[in-house]
Amino acid sequence: MNISKAILAVFTWTVITFLIYVPLVLVIIFSFNDSIYFVFPLKGFTLKWYVRVFEDPLFLKSVVNSIIVALATTAGAILLGVPASFSFVRLRRNNVFAGFIVIPFIIPWLVIGVSCLIFFYTIGIPLSLLTVTLSHVVYSIPLVVLVVAARLISLNPNYEKASMDLGADQIQTFINITLPLIYPSIAISALITFLWSFDNFIITFFTIGSDITVPLWMWGSLRRPVNVPLVAAASSLIIIIGSAIVYLIEEYRLRKSGFLTTLL
């Protein structure tokens, strides 16, 4: 029993280390390496890739664009998704309604990207950051709905009933009772939506036209070997900033969250 347990423990840690973490750590290590190839032994410590990446006007533009898209997507998804999550809680056993909301979330992003491209082309909206945002909101609505609905379902309905009994109307109850209780789940869904939209490559690839976002800048740079260390530097920045944000989410996950909130 103990031997098999030890074997499993070693297996688990080996997989976590080598299959999940080593590749990411190597990116960070090589972003400081003074060579355009990823070769051991390391050539020497340098910050020049970081300097260069910030001198690259295309990269700076892509960061600004990505932030604009991610903010707009988050705003849209929250505005549409949070009210819809209240409907979802009541109508979740209605398979047609639930399926209608959930399917855009599970369909491969390629399908969303391609169909939005055809749609925008057919009705004559030129491709731009706006079309990117509109297509990102598609998968973000179900994301927000599911995360917020998970919290709503776990709420004790007596809080709202007590508030109504004490003479508050529906709006007062919502603002003073429900909203503070579900606020963390709204924040977390906003954070996930922002991260996903910022990182989204597949849908953006189809709906952006000639503009650029961070994932598209990476995609383009990866095809030119000279730029590969710049991608390493940019990736390291994203990994580090991303980890900080993720740490915040983890805190929430450990306290209280549903299945999907944890998985995302």
Place this chain on the structure above:
Amino acid sequence: MNRIRFRQIRIPLHVLYGIPSLVYLFIFFYIPMIMIVVYSFWKGGPLYKVIRVFTLENYVRFFVDELSRNVLVWTNLLALLIFFIVILIAYPIAYFLARLMKGESGLKIILLILMPLEMNYLIRIFAWRNILGENGLINNTLMYLGVIDQPLTMLFHSIYAIIIVAVHNGLPYAIFPLYITLRSIPKSLYDAAMDLGSNRISVFFRITLPLSMPGIAIAFLFIYVPMIGEFAIPALVGGKTYLLGNLITRSFLEIGNWPFASAATMNVLILSLIAIFVVFKLTGMRWLYR
């Protein structure tokens, strides 16, 4: 006598809240889906030529044309293979974390496993390029040690690289659902089985495995479905490997045959919908908001 009085139809408030989202998804998801269906039945040619005549030739091509058929078959086989590899690796890990670790300590490791999911997946593909590539870590180390004198091409620009990266991507999506389902199996079931004289192998196949099927089904949804539409992994590490996602991307953006590309997209859509339908039939939808 019941009369239909339209003036008095009242939409309940809780339905009203959902209407903006439903309208949005209808316009920007369901109408585009319908457009894909329509396009896939039109006649197409290269350079964005579209003749609005009904035809089945875009679909027939997947049965007749050997290249298109192979792409469809291979993409499916590869996605299934990746799913099986991921399950084989993930199952022991989930089992260890859920059943052999005490208390909630498994959950902390789960969060450690889930954390890289927040990283851009292009970064993760890029990370593997540095390890598997021609000038990558493995080749260089092996050459440095004198094991080989030519870079191994097997690792990079090959189907193996796709499998490695896809397994890396899929692992967290399998470990977590398996962990949840394995953890929810009550210990008394095991005690009862052991009391009744069953051995550990039969306990695994008669209790653990059947009860963890929902976890496997959810993992299928998160691994197989994205994989049949994948195009960035094969494009960046797959060399000449040509999957359905690449076929779609190329037909849309390079060749410009939108009707054929739409039919190819329909393949992805139909396969995903079948997978979604089957998995939801097996597991219900509750896990989505639990």
